[in-house]
Amino acid sequence: MSPSLTTDVLITGAGPAGLLLACELAAEGIDTTVIERDAERPRRSRGFNLNARSLDLLARRGLAAPFLAEGRPTPHGPFTGLPVALPMPGAATDHPFTLGIPQLRIEQILEEHALGHGARLLRGHRLTALDQGPEGTTARADGPDGPVEVTAGHTVGCDGGRSTVRKQAGIGFPGTEASSWTLLGDVVPADTDALPPGPAAGPGGDVLVLPRTGYVRVLLADPDPPADRDAPVTPAGFARALEDALGRPVPLAGHLWLTRFGDAARLADRYRAGRVLLAGDAAHIHPPAGAVGVNVAIEDAHNLGWKLARTVRGSAPEGLLDSYEAERRPAAERVLAATRAQALLAGRDPALEPLKDLLTRVFDRPAAATALAESLLGLDTAHPMGAADPGAHPWLGRLAPDLDLVADGRRTRLSALVAGRRPLLLAFNGADLPLPERAEAAGAAVVRAQCGDPQGAEAALLRPDGHTAWVRARGGRATGDLEDALARWCGTAGGRLTAPVAGPVPGGR
Numbered sequence: 051m052s053p054s055l056t057t058d059v060l061i062t063g064a065g066p067a068g069l070l071l072a073c074e075l076a077a078e079g080i081d082t083t084v085i086e087r088d089a090e091r092p093r094r095s096r097g098f099n100l101n102a103r104s105l106d107l108l109a110r111r112g113l114a115a116p117f118l119a120e121g122r123p124t125p126h127g128p129f130t131g132l133p134v135a136l137p138m139p140g141a142a143t144d145h146p147f148t149l150g151i152p153q154l155r156i157e158q159i160l161e162e163h164a165l166g167h168g169a170r171l172l173r174g175h176r177l178t179a180l181d182q183g184p185e186g187t188t189a190r191a192d193g194p195d196g197p198v199e200v201t202a203g204h205t206v207g208c209d210g211g212r213s214t215v216r217k218q219a220g221i222g223f224p225g226t227e228a229s230s231w232t233l234l235g236d237v238v239p240a241d242t243d244a245l246p247p248g249p250a251a252g253p254g255g256d257v258l259v260l261p262r263t264g265y266v267r268v269l270l271a272d273p274d275p276p277a278d279r280d281a282p283v284t285p286a287g288f289a290r291a292l293e294d295a296l297g298r299p300v301p302l303a304g305h306l307w308l309t310r311f312g313d314a315a316r317l318a319d320r321y322r323a324g325r326v327l328l329a330g331d332a333a334h335i336h337p338p339a340g341a342v343g344v345n346v347a348i349e350d351a352h353n354l355g356w357k358l359a360r361t362v363r364g365s366a367p368e369g370l371l372d373s374y375e376a377e378r379r380p381a382a383e384r385v386l387a388a389t390r391a392q393a394l395l396a397g398r399d400p401a402l403e404p405l406k407d408l409l410t411r412v413f414d415r416p417a418a419a420t421a422l423a424e425s426l427l428g429l430d431t432a433h434p435m436g437a438a439d440p441g442a443h444p445w446l447g448r449l450a451p452d453l454d455l456v457a458d459g460r461r462t463r464l465s466a467l468v469a470g471r472r473p474l475l476l477a478f479n480g481a482d483l484p485l486p487e488r489a490e491a492a493g494a495a496v497v498r499a500q501c502g503d504p505q506g507a508e509a510a511l512l513r514p515d516g517h518t519a520w521v522r523a524r525g526g527r528a529t530g531d532l533e534d535a536l537a538r539w540c541g542t543a544g545g546r547l548t549a550p551v552a553g554p555v556p557g558g559r
């Protein structure tokens with residue numbers, strides 16, 4: 051008989067989605083097991099950035115500081131296909147920059163946090179089969195010492211675009227096949243001047259060179275992809291494609307990684323099938339244009355973690371877990387559209403020239419460029435809050451800004467209060483606080499805070515992820531009924547956690 055393991059939540063895949071979800075669940079005291087197919091972490095990074103929205107979300111978990119300490123901020127965001135630099139809209143984020151940091155480091159930092167909170171990580175375990183019944187899921191995995199059976203209350207597939215969990219759960223993955231392929235080479239040129247950083251238009255195609263420490267990342271169209279797209283890219287084949295594109299040979303002293311990727315775009319038709327859920331690339335794949343995949347995975351995990359934790363504990367209000375799909379699937383639809391648009395604009399089709407010209411002129415205007423940045427980075431995310439009146443206050447549905455506060459006589463920031471993982475009912479500057487007993491009974495922390503500029507709000511209810519569920523503006527106009535918001539997002543007192551309400555001022559912004 052196979053060895054067996056029982057856990058509250060089984061996460062398949064230790065990429066950014068799986069590892070942040072493990073942090074979220076383990077920090078809430080949920081018994082969490084991650085199984086990862088690879089015995090060792092890959093040596094090369096696919097992604098190289100955390101965007102403003104990811105940093106805002108990580109800050110709501112006290113997790114931004116280690117990334118900020120070692121990443122390199124750039125004051126604009128990536129956009130593929132047009133000569134525009136996306137400005138970072140300071141009003142919409144607490145982190146108005148893109149942070150350059152390799153995906154491998156992002157994963158290492160998340161893994162340390164997940165393990166530190168008590169999550170279990172089993173490397174070298176490949177999920178092969180998954181069943182579910184009314185009480186839970188049963189997974190089978192091939193481990194280094196043979197088959198292992200894992201019984202869990204819920205299983206989350208964070209196992210990438212070819213997700214076994216998704217297939218086993220019978221969730222469809224409709225979309226478009228890749229129609230063009232890109233070669234990626236992390237290479238060391240024999241002469242560094244031969245591949246200067248930036249885009250280069252050669253007689254045979256465009257080449258993008260991105261500087262990295264000790265090497266360059268080179269991207270160019272794969273003119274002749276083999277029938278088996280997973281066939282390795284050979285050094286000779288890569289050198290030939292580069293020479294054909296630039297119209298000159300580029301001697302290479304070595305290479306670290308050669309691969310190809312396509313522009314397929316697919317979206318899971320459901321994010322949940324019973325006790326099985328999907329997050330990250332398992333739920334959506336899109337062209338890498340715009341460099342958002344890691345960041346979308348982080349948003350998924352951040353959105354799902356607190357909802358699944360409360361569901362496991364039995365304290366979630368009706369429908370809380372389903373709000374994950376309701377909020378994140380439309381966001382993925384927007385990401386698919388935006389990345390496909392960028393991939394199109396990056397193409398050489400002359401028919402697109404008038405469109406490129408028009409868009410370049412429009413996005414030359416600061417207001418248009420800012421709106422584009424907010425949309426591409428998800429900084430305009432406003433979750434639907436039922437029948438509430440969005441006109442009553444701009445915070446509704448959005449991440450409340452990371453205000454400087456004095457609460458319980460201590461200086462703090464709103465993000466540090468959110469990191470306590472409880473809903474927050476806030477009253478600013480002595481304003482009357484409605485329904486405090488009801489809020490406490492629902493597990494919310496009730497906080498009276500002094501704040502220099504609460505942006506027209508005098509009281510607010512924040513969900514445990516920092517998004518605003520209810521606001522009363524100065525003068526008394528509220529976005530809706532606080533009782534309804536408490537019932538919808540907070541549930542019962544069983545959700546109460548012992549985490550501190552007022553934390554220290556977090557380092558860095």
Ligand SMILES: Cc1cc2nc3c(=O)[nH]c(=O)nc-3n(C[C@H](O)[C@H](O)[C@H](O)COP(=O)(O)OP(=O)(O)OC[C@H]3O[C@@H](n4cnc5c(N)ncnc54)[C@H](O)[C@@H]3O)c2cc1C
Pocket residue numbers: 062063064065066067068085086087088096097098099153175176177178208209210211213214234311329330331332338340341342343344345346347
């Ligand atoms: C060339 C390229 C460049 C990119 N650049 C960027 C960028 O600059 N910025 C950005 O934000 N994004 C970028 N991306 C996208 C980004 O890498 C992905 O979107 C991101 O890794 C998705 O995270 P994930 O956790 O959902 O999945 P993954 O990172 O794919 O992790 C899935 C994990 O599941 C494991 N797994 C798979 N099957 C099983 C199984 N059966 N059992 C157990 N484990 C399993 C895998 O080994 C893997 O570790 C890029 C992608 C590519 C291809």
